[in-house]
Amino acid sequence: MTILVREAVEADVEGIARVHVQGWRESYKDFLSPEALAGLSVEERRRMWQGIFARPDPQAKTLVAETGGEIVGFARGGPIRGENADHLGAEAEIFAIYLLDKVKRQGVGRRLMQGVFDHLDQQGFRAVGLWVLKDNDSARRFYERLGGTPGPEQTFDLRGQSVVEIAYRFDLTA
Numbered sequence: 001m002t003i004l005v006r007e008a009v010e011a012d013v014e015g016i017a018r019v020h021v022q023g024w025r026e027s028y029k030d031f032l033s034p035e036a037l038a039g040l041s042v043e044e045r046r047r048m049w050q051g052i053f054a055r056p057d058p059q060a061k062t063l064v065a066e067t068g069g070e071i072v073g074f075a076r077g078g079p080i081r082g083e084n085a086d087h088l089g090a091e092a093e094i095f096a097i098y099l100l101d102k103v104k105r106q107g108v109g110r111r112l113m114q115g116v117f118d119h120l121d122q123q124g125f126r127a128v129g130l131w132v133l134k135d136n137d138s139a140r141r142f143y144e145r146l147g148g149t150p151g152p153e154q155t156f157d158l159r160g161q162s163v164v165e166i167a168y169r170f171d172l173t174a
């Protein structure tokens, strides 16, 4: 199975929204209640992603992973959002990275992250931060393998559930 990693275009909105919901359902079943997962909506995600494509930010980048014409993963990063600047200690942020279970552990996550890092590096950002659920061991090992260093924690309301998140920071110049 050949998996292509490429820049996302507006026509990918439906596929990204579907991966966003299915990715949460597959990957967050140990962290979020069945009610919270059942309440996720592809339509809501579609609107969110349409909004992102309607206001393009050249400093940000969305990449998708595609196989056989199906979107199976995506990652998006860009300039840090106001409230995170102090906590993450970086000027740029990975907003999201999700893969479907069927394509995990094949190096696709690494390719998506590297592609977004390369873009952020070209934009002049020196460090990138993100938040991950503290209990999400597989994603934390992935980030640590890619050179991320853990930082502060915060409690966050995720779909009505209180969760603990931990920050990771990546130095692009390292």
Ligand SMILES: CC(C)(COP(=O)(O)OP(=O)(O)OC[C@H]1O[C@@H](n2cnc3c(N)ncnc32)[C@H](O)[C@@H]1OP(=O)(O)O)[C@@H](O)C(=O)NCCC(=O)NCCS
Pocket: 023, 027, 096, 097, 098, 099, 100, 103, 104, 105, 106, 107, 108, 109, 110, 111, 131, 132, 133, 136, 137, 138, 139, 141, 142, 143, 145, 146
């Ligand atoms: C986290 C995620 C993006 C990783 O993508 P991936 O394509 O599966 O990871 P890769 O194959 O590129 O892995 C690169 C390295 O990271 C580490 N790694 C990745 N997944 C791991 C896991 N489940 N357990 C331990 N180490 C892992 C390994 O060292 C791996 O190298 P190796 O396979 O040669 O041993 C993917 O699993 C995912 O989408 N998870 C669900 C969504 C999620 O949690 N997103 C993060 C939200 S903050």
